[in-house]
Amino acid sequence: MKTHVFSAIRLTVVLLVVCCIVYPAFIWGIAYFTPSHGKGDTVEVNGKTVGYTLIGQSFTQDKYFNGRPSAVGYNAAGSGGSNKGPTNPEYLTSVQVAIDTFLIKNSAVKRADIPVELVTASASGLDPDISPEAAYVQVPRIANVRGISEDKLKALVAQHIQGPLFGLFGPSKVNVLQLNISLDHTK
Amino acid sequence: MHTEIIGVVATFIATVLLAIPLGKYIAKIFAGEQTMLDFLAPAERFFFRVSGIDATREMDWRDNLLALLTINFVWFLYAMVILMIQGSLPLNPDHNPSMSPDLAFNTAISFLVNCNLQDYSGETGVSYFTQIGVLMFLQFVSAATGVAALAVVINAMKERTTDKLGNFYNYFVKTITRILLPLSVIVAVIFLLNGMPMTWEGKDTITTLQGDSMQVSRGPVAAFVPIKHLGTNGGGFFGANSAHPLENPNYLTCIIELIAQSLLPMALVFALGYYLKRRKLAVMIFSVMTIGFLLLTIPTIMLEMNGNPMITHMGIDTHSGAMEGKEVRFGAAISAYWSILTTVISTGSVNAMHDSFMPLSGMNQMLGMMVNCFYGGKGVGILNFYIFIIIAVFISGLMVGRTPEFLGKKIEAREMKIAILIALLHPFLILVGTALSSYFAAHDTTMGWWFSGKASTWLSNGGYHGFSQMLYQYTSSSANNGSGFEGLSDNNPFWNITAGIVMILGRYLPIIGPVAIAGILAKKKYIPESAGTLQTDTATFGLMVFGVIFIIAALAFFPSLALGPIAEHFSMH
Numbered sequence: 206m207k208t209h210v211f212s213a214i215r216l217t218v219v220l221l222v223v224c225c226i227v228y229p230a231f232i233w234g235i236a237y238f239t240p241s242h243g244k245g246d247t248v249e250v251n252g253k254t255v256g257y258t259l260i261g262q263s264f265t266q267d268k269y270f271n272g273r274p275s276a277v278g279y280n281a282a283g284s285g286g287s288n289k290g291p292t293n294p295e296y297l298t299s300v301q302v303a304i305d306t307f308l309i310k311n312s313a314v315k316r317a318d319i320p321v322e323l324v325t326a327s328a329s330g331l332d333p334d335i336s337p338e339a340a341y342v343q344v345p346r347i348a349n350v351r352g353i354s355e356d357k358l359k360a361l362v363a364q365h366i367q368g369p370l371f372g373l374f375g376p377s378k379v380n381v382l383q384l385n386i387s388l389d390h391t392k
Numbered sequence: 393m394h395t396e397i398i399g400v401v402a403t404f405i406a407t408v409l410l411a412i413p414l415g416k417y418i419a420k421i422f423a424g425e426q427t428m429l430d431f432l433a434p435a436e437r438f439f440f441r442v443s444g445i446d447a448t449r450e451m452d453w454r455d456n457l458l459a460l461l462t463i464n465f466v467w468f469l470y471a472m473v474i475l476m477i478q479g480s481l482p483l484n485p486d487h488n489p490s491m492s493p494d495l496a497f498n499t500a501i502s503f504l505v506n507c508n509l510q511d512y513s514g515e516t517g518v519s520y521f522t523q524i525g526v527l528m529f530l531q532f533v534s535a536a537t538g539v540a541a542l543a544v545v546i547n548a549m550k551e552r553t554t555d556k557l558g559n560f561y562n563y564f565v566k567t568i569t570r571i572l573l574p575l576s577v578i579v580a581v582i583f584l585l586n587g588m589p590m591t592w593e594g595k596d597t598i599t600t601l602q603g604d605s606m607q608v609s610r611g612p613v614a615a616f617v618p619i620k621h622l623g624t625n626g627g628g629f630f631g632a633n634s635a636h637p638l639e640n641p642n643y644l645t646c647i648i649e650l651i652a653q654s655l656l657p658m659a660l661v662f663a664l665g666y667y668l669k670r671r672k673l674a675v676m677i678f679s680v681m682t683i684g685f686l687l688l689t690i691p692t693i694m695l696e697m698n699g700n701p702m703i704t705h706m707g708i709d710t711h712s713g714a715m716e717g718k719e720v721r722f723g724a725a726i727s728a729y730w731s732i733l734t735t736v737i738s739t740g741s742v743n744a745m746h747d748s749f750m751p752l753s754g755m756n757q758m759l760g761m762m763v764n765c766f767y768g769g770k771g772v773g774i775l776n777f778y779i780f781i782i783i784a785v786f787i788s789g790l791m792v793g794r795t796p797e798f799l800g801k802k803i804e805a806r807e808m809k810i811a812i813l814i815a816l817l818h819p820f821l822i823l824v825g826t827a828l829s830s831y832f833a834a835h836d837t838t839m840g841w842w843f844s845g846k847a848s849t850w851l852s853n854g855g856y857h858g859f860s861q862m863l864y865q866y867t868s869s870s871a872n873n874g875s876g877f878e879g880l881s882d883n884n885p886f887w888n889i890t891a892g893i894v895m896i897l898g899r900y901l902p903i904i905g906p907v908a909i910a911g912i913l914a915k916k917k918y919i920p921e922s923a924g925t926l927q928t929d930t931a932t933f934g935l936m937v938f939g940v941i942f943i944i945a946a947l948a949f950f951p952s953l954a955l956g957p958i959a960e961h962f963s964m965h
Contacts (some may be wrong), residue, residue: 213463215443216561217470220568223439224532225525226571229615230520232580236590236614243590246640247598247608255601258606259587259637261598267603273720282595282607286717286745288879290857291700292960296716300703310562319708321699325716328635328727328744334720336712374399375643376712376723378749385601 248382250389256382257281261333264385267310268350270335270343272381273322274303277330289327300324312343334378337366353391359385396725399643400693407651407658414655415662415674421570422543422563422667427786429570436569447565448754450556453911454864456544457904459560460537464504464900465482467533471500474526475518484519485594486609491517498888503530505899506538507770508620508627508740508874509891513632515609520592520593527627528616535623536567537772539660541903543567545775546664548910549799550652554913571656572622579618579652587641588616613638620654624770626740634730634743635719646722646743648731654741657767660774668799672929677777684766684941688756691730695750696728701964717745728753735760738769740874747861747877750965754860754877755957761871762949764818765939769872772899777937780944781928782811782909784937785841788926798928800920801913812903818870819948821894825866826952828890830859842886850887852879856963860956865891871899895919 236243246258256262264271264280272279274285289296303324310317320339340362348355365384369375397648420427440447453460474481479490491499495511502509503526512518518527527808540563547558584590589610594610609630617639630636640646663680665674696718699710713724722730727744734741735757746757760766761779765776786803796803832839832847851858861877868875869891876882882891919925927933 209459209462212443212445212561213459213466216439216463216529216565217466219439219442220565221525221529221535224568224573225529227732228576229524229528229612230886231577232584232615233590233592233612235581236584239587241587241589242585243614244593245591245608246587249576250601252953254598256606257596257638259641260608260816261637261671262602262606263604264602266554266602280607282494282609283513284609284630284636285513285878286632286748287634288745288852288877289716290747290853290860290879291714291716291750292855292964293701293853297702300681300716301706304706304708316707317709320712321703321710322712322715322720324708325703327715328717328742329630329632329634329637332719332721333637336710336720338712339720366518369395370399370599370643370647373396374647374728376720378720380544382601389601389855 248386250386255386258380259333259381261331262382264381267346269385269388270340270347271323272335272382273332274326274334275330276326278339279331281331284329284331286328287329311343311346314342317340333380333382335381337362337377337379340365340379340384347388357391361391394851396697396723399647400687400725400729403647403650407654409705410651411655411658414659416666418571418659418663419666421566422546422663427570428563429574432569433687438563439565445561447559451559451560452555453544453557453794453907455546456560457907460541460903461526463898466535467498467530468504468945471495471504471530473524474522475499477870478519481519481521483521483592485592488514488519491572494885494888495883498892501895502874503527503625503627503891504534505872505895505896506534506623506738506772507869507872508625509869509876509895510627510874511888513631514629515574515724518635520611523616523629524612526658528619530626531619531627532568532572535572535619535625535770536564538769538903539567539571540564541907542771542772543773545778545906545910546667548914549668551800551918553915553918555911557911557914572619575622575652576618579648580614580623582648583617583645584615585644588614588617588645589638600679610638617649618652620647620741621739622656623654624657624737624739626653626734626738628741634741635745640743644723646726646730650726650733654733654737654767656770657737657773660771663768664774670929676929676931677774679778681766682936684763684938685732685736686735688760688766689729691754692732692756693725695753696724700750714750716749717748718846719743731757732760732872734875735873736763737773738764738767738871738873740868742875745878746864746875746890747879751857751957751960755953756862757875757950758864758867758953758957759945761867761873762818764871764943765941772872772902776902778910779811779814779907780937780940782807783815784933784940785926785928787940788933792926794924794926797919798913798923801916801917802919805912807909807912810905810909812856814902815944817901818898821870821898822866823861823948823952825869825890825894826863829862829866833858833862839886843884850884854879856956856960860960863952863956866894869894885941911934
């Protein structure tokens with residue numbers, strides 16, 4: 206018994222050095238050779254950092270493509286989903302309200318064309334993407350606010366669609382931040 | 393939409409194809425044969441010398457268990473102390489506070505037992521020192537503990553009579569140096585190339601395109617996430633776990649994280665086959681596990697891709713599926729696949745929020761944890777399966793009127809008592825916990841010190857779904873899974889302590905039981921196979937094992953599932 210106790214303590218110290226100092230230091234060293242040096246990829250506009258590529262941000266103004274509802278208000282100091290059950294009456298009412306609000310803001314859109322992801326909260330609350338359909342459905346509103354032709358905006362969305370991995374696996378998506386940056390540069 | 397299905401199928405096939413050679417490699421490590429990582433041997437000898445351990449000394453099952461439990465207790469004390477003083481330790485750029493004693497107890501136990509239930513959020517609840525020095529450390533060693541216990545049991549299954557079952561420390565250290573660390577480095581490099589951060593800097597503050605101010609949490613994520621999955625641990629660096637864009641940046645990393653978490657549980661089944669030179673037995677076990685897994689996975693994928701009927705009813709376009717609590721870059725299909733994979737093996741990481749899944753998907757997730765041996769957690773999945781095999785052998789033996797035997801050893805009263813106790817422990821812990829918490833919630837008891845306010849307010853949903861939230865929490869704790877219906881307010885003494893106790897019992901007894909049975913059987917006289925021996929590597933016997941699993945899970949858990957997810961499902965229509 207006694208030998209087990211002392212061996213256990215000594216082995217623990219050895220493994221702390223191996224797993225918690227040597228291993229992370231090695232990974233940290235490799236991270237230095239990545240473009241962001243491991244600090245996270247950022248997006249710059251005119252030399253100013255406006256966001257992280259992977260982290261969604263709040264777009265509430267009508268002149269921008271809006272992202273998905275977020276349970277944490279796109280505050281990346283935290284993260285999380287709504288955790289509402291699928292039959293929760295309070296939750297279903299909030300979805301109904303989101304649909305009605307969307308229809309008021311986008312009067313040209315038919316109810317049946319609203320993609321579900323635009324009225325449901327993401328898992329992280331920081332989802333950087335929307336589906337191509339969710340981008341196209343906002344085009345008439347933005348065209349109206351910005352005075353840019355719908356065809357031009359549709360072409361812009363099409364440029365920003367990232368297809369499935371290797372063209373085979375997974376869904377298509379559009380990064381909202383990058384789309385909106387291009388939008389700001391479109392006349 | 394079909395690209396989502398192709399993504400899931402490709403991920404599953406890739407995992408199986410990688411698991412077979414890895415299983416062969418692991419069998420060689422257990423047997424002490426030559427492998428390509430033998431250049432690490434001097435380092436391992438150095439570790440043993442510094443620790444005063446003779447790794448060549450063969451120990452019996454009791455001594456092996458004693459070594460396992462002793463070192464686990466040392467880690468528990470270490471973790472408790474650090475968690476309670478982390479606020480004053482270095483590597484805490486965001487100035488996160490120390491943990492309260494009940495939260496520290498829950499967190500230390502949770503990571504120690506490979507469960508990784510998290511009653512805190514990574515962004516605000518722990519320092520980088522804790523993330524790397526305590527939580528990630530426990531992710532390495534708890535996974536290796538499970539594998540080492542399995543190695544002892546497999547060693548005991550050999551055709552011979554002995555009480556020498558190898559050396560726990562030897563299996564344990566080699567699992568870390570030869571399996572977990574090398575794989576972690578490979579996976580970490582892939583993650584780094586896909587934009588996962590690895591930094592010691594704290595939160596960044598930026599002004600968004602729209603002009604708002606926003607903070608972004610970061611950290612040494614790329615070192616943490618590989619072992620989180622390879623060790624079937626599942627505890628997230630961030631609160632949103634692998635749904636967080638920095639913890640799972642894209643579809644490729646999603647596939648890699650899925651492969652990483654299921655690779656070793658599958659490989660260990662093949663390792664058993666190679667090590668014992670009983671390929672047919674491994675194929676039987678793998679087939680039963682896979683059939684069980686697919687029976688849970690396929691309906692879940694269909695339900696999630698189909699979407700929430702109550703939202704479809706509102707007349708909008710739901711062709712992308714049930715997207716509440718899911719991320720666009722993953723989609724409904726692979727999120728559904730992940731939710732079942734993470735619950736059948738004991739990972740408990742999530743890339744979508746289980747609380748918002750369809751009711752029957754939630755039931756399938758719970759069934760995965762209730763059975764807890766379709767692939768199963770690191771090492772312990774097969775140990776749980778072993779218990780079901782022992783019971784199936786016994787029942788089959790009675791049915792055909794022969795003395796029950798498994799791999800040439802007679803199964804007698806003592807082993808059966810242990811097996812039955814372990815099989816019943818899991819439903820006992822889950823149902824007693826759920827009954828207790830439901831009683832308080834239903835009576836809306838004032839909980840005093842245990843919970844601030846009335847008991848019903850710990851639920852974020854009412855009715856059937858509220859019941860499911862409590863059932864899920866204890867199921868996840870007892871199965872050492874760690875995922876949750878996160879709407880439950882679990883950071884308070886009541887949930888921290890009761891779930892903590894369930895986690896301890898749900899971990900160590902199901903390790904002690906199978907090791908004891910295997911140790912007792914190993915000492916018995918070896919009876920060579922004859923024409924009268926019950927064949928345990930056939931499809932018929934596989935069906936028998938499946939039947940035993942089905943009966944135990946169905947009979948024990950069906951009433952509670954009927955009250956929660958099944959009732960909720962019917963309330964939708």
